[in-house]
Amino acid sequence: MPSSIAxxxxxxxxALGLFVVVAFVxxxxxxxxxxLAAGERDMPExxxxxxxxxxxxxxxxxxxxxxxxxxxxxxxxx
Numbered sequence: 816m817p818s819s820i821a822x823x824x825x826x827x828x829x830a831l832g833l834f835v836v837v838a839f840v841x842x843x844x845x846x847x848x849x850x851l852a853a854g855e856r857d858m859p860e861x862x863x864x865x866x867x868x869x870x871x872x873x874x875x876x877x878x879x880x881x882x883x884x885x886x887x888x889x890x891x892x893x
Contacts, residue, residue, distance in 0.1 A: 860877055 858877055858880075
């Protein structure tokens with residue numbers, strides 16, 4: 816049979832976990848769907864399609880990327 820201290824610790828962990836879940840739900844419901852954060856803009860359409868031949872994929876469009884996580888890697892040599 817668990818001791819009273821073990822029950823107290825388990826009850827505290829359960830209460831903390833419930834609090835975290837409720838806090839996340841409240842924050843998720845408070846953010847309007849489809850809204851942009853302050854200072855954000857819609858991604859511009861790709862106007863310049865250079866190079867003429869894309870590697871490993873057809874040319875990308877905003878519509879094809881919508882709803883996906885996009886990682887952009889930028890590098891220079893110099």
